[in-house]
Amino acid sequence: MTAPAPTRRSGRWIERWDPEDEGFWQATGERIARRNLWFSVLSEHIGFSVWTLWSVLVLFMGPEYGLTPADKFLLTSVVTLVGAVVRVPYTFAVAVFGGRNWTIVSASLLLVPTVAAFWVMEPGTSYSTFLLVGLLAGIGGGNFASSMTNINAFFPLRKKGWALGLNAGGGNIGVPVIQLVALAIIGASGGPRVLLGIYIPLIVVAAVLAALFMDNLASVQNDTGAARDAARDRHTWIMAFLYIGTFGSFIGYSFAFGQVLTNGFGRTPLQAAYLTFIGPLLGSLIRPLGGWLADRYGGARITLWNYVGMAAATAVLIAASMHKSLPLFVSVFVVLFVLSGLGNGSTFKMIPGIFQAKALAKGLEGEAAVAYGRRLSGASMGLIGALGALGGVGINLAFRQSFLSYGSGTGAFVAFLAYYGVCFAVTWAVYLRRPAGRIPATTAASQEKAQLNYAEV
Template sequence: MTATGTAPAPPSRGGRWIRQWDPENETFWKETGEKVARRNLLFSVLSEHIGFSVWTMWSVLVLFMGPEYGLTPADKFMLTSMVTLVGAVVRVPYTFAVAIFGGRNWTIISASLLLVPSVAAFLVMEPGTSFSTFLLVGLLAGVGGGNFASSMTNINAFFPLKKKGWALGLNAGGGNIGVPVIQLAALAIIGASGGPRVLLGIYIPLIVVAAVLAALFMDNLENVKNDTGAAKDAARDGHTWIMAVLYIGTFGSFIGYSFAFGQVLTNQFGRTPLQAAYVTFIGPLLGSLIRPLGGWLADRWGGARITLYNYVAMGAATAVLIAASMQKSLVLFTVAFVVLFVLTGLGNGSTFKMIPGIFQAKAQAQGLTGEAAAAYGRRLSGASMGLIGAVGALGGVGINLAFRQSFLSYGSGTGAFVAFLAYYAVCFAVTWAVYLRRSAARSQATTAAEAKPQLSYAEV
């Protein structure tokens, strides 16, 4: 472990590169690291927040699109599904981008790219525009979904293991809250009889501000750059894909429901766009705010345990949703949906806390200690987060497609909720079998770990 307790050499204004970074060194962390890490976290949250707003703007733009736009409910679900799909796919290259360009540099670039879908939507948002044009412009909004992957990979490298749950939860929660914020903005604009271009006109200058602030106040870490091989190593590790399955259940649910909630209320319960907008923001807002709590609970009691219990609660909330949907009870349906949103937020925090803990445990099982173990964990967990985030976001695609098919087949979302309940049961079983069942932990241990039978993933 590096013994220094002094600050790294100040980065030059031309590049803002930090060449020495050792957050596991408590002296370094207290004297220098924490202040720098928190500053980067703040402006990372801002950029990611606006990215989420741009990514999910079509969840509210479709509420503006009345009969004069000529789109069916199936068209709108297809539109939001494709936006979600692009947002998931671009998370993979965005993960590599941090290692290629540096965290600060890529934040500037990725924030600036948000201007493309925002300006394009501003230009075409009017009756008479073809569905194919809306679909093409909607696909551009998917770049906003990539900001999450690069931001989480970057911030993961700034914080020590014992702070990662809180830091990653705050980073992701601050980004996720971009969903209800744009929905609240849409509510205000609809209520004031404004049009969708007013909403887009608000966000375009905010994007410029986020890019400028990232340029002025963020830093690049030298030890993260030029490690593109980490993503390849993470892709070969089975835990990356196991955690991706679990993250589909939490974040996939969060982003999928964020896109679909308003449409379900209008199509199944006959709510007007304004009536739907009054409640659609509540679930994403609470789910975003509680995500850091999920990370904190995981820091204290273990991410695997919190994730397991959270899936039990998600299953119960979904069962209530099925009953409310069949009984056509709007009040019960809305309350249960909001509760489910809250649980997705908790699960988002706990699952992402598990990732660095898993790779730290693997490092120790291989006989690594101190900074060597921490470096191994940072390297693979940072790379895997982007891949896990990409696959997890695909869950949002599945949710919107499931709703589309359910409405086409049954005229309601009940069939989709039954499928979601089954998936949460699978996630519960996977969490228990891989990370909490004692025999599973032993079977995955390496030869080096056999001398340490107490090693378990239950504490991750």
């Protein structure tokens, strides 16, 4: 029996979309979903590059710019903050305008901060101007939220971990790519405007390709109640707390790594640039693996042990920082990047699984359960992604305060170690701990089933 094809209307809108129907998925759904995934990755990739642009630009800003290390940490902090905040409206823009349409708009908007930075990037520009232009660059962080919400709707639950991991990982790679391009430009004695000039035409290409090859899903309808319901659900806030530990670490360290090397270990901008791209690159590449492992073994289990690794790596970093051991510091920092990327994949896979489990617990079945899970997981992703990115703000502010107070980043790493320990405890207590105590058998079985469902998310 031939599976019904997706029905369409003008403007590249798909009216019927049912990826949980295996016949539909094999016949036409998978091909369309993958096509949208690739072009979503491209736009998100460039969005991440623009968002993390200032982590690179500050390396170009020598003494002639008149900025202190604290000034630079504050500058990167405000960029991270805006990127976190705009993730909320970007999430719901997909439902208002359509995934394809908003990808075109959000990609085109990246021209604003890039052209503005090209215009002001020279000695003599006031610090307040740099802060303002840095704020504009924050919109690049929003592309992640809209892209993840859009791709979440295209794929069936059994493949969401892989698809979301690949989508996010491809976007995350924008961080090391712009650092590598900057390394090449610094090595060739080029200036920051060369870097900016490379990205302006790439932004135009991403917007055009989205217009030509992506689709809108009519089933992803504007639902303001979904945001309210997601905000009321405790799992949204629990997962946001955990995502601060993984993605907040990834983006925060991506912004701060170069400055920690120049301020804490006396590296020159060129020497720092040779090292800073390695961690974000490996952390980005590993993210799809984190999603795949979560699909296979359960996101909660992968996340739990990932926090053990992050805590152990941070403890070693404290020792390396105190003893000024650059080889140990850099190698373990790269390991921490890898673990943050792995945890990004596993934590984000947990989100649709949690809300699907809640749907089943409510007695919903079939398409009703899928629709409930998709509705709340899509809405919660924006809130979780925004709060997770705020972790990057906290990391940069922690480093700023640590260097002001102690002249090194050691104090900040102690705080991060404590946070990872709390994340481990929360993951175990909420999603993996078995019910204890004497309770009726039927109740125990019910609770055991629910707990096992969460362990498998």
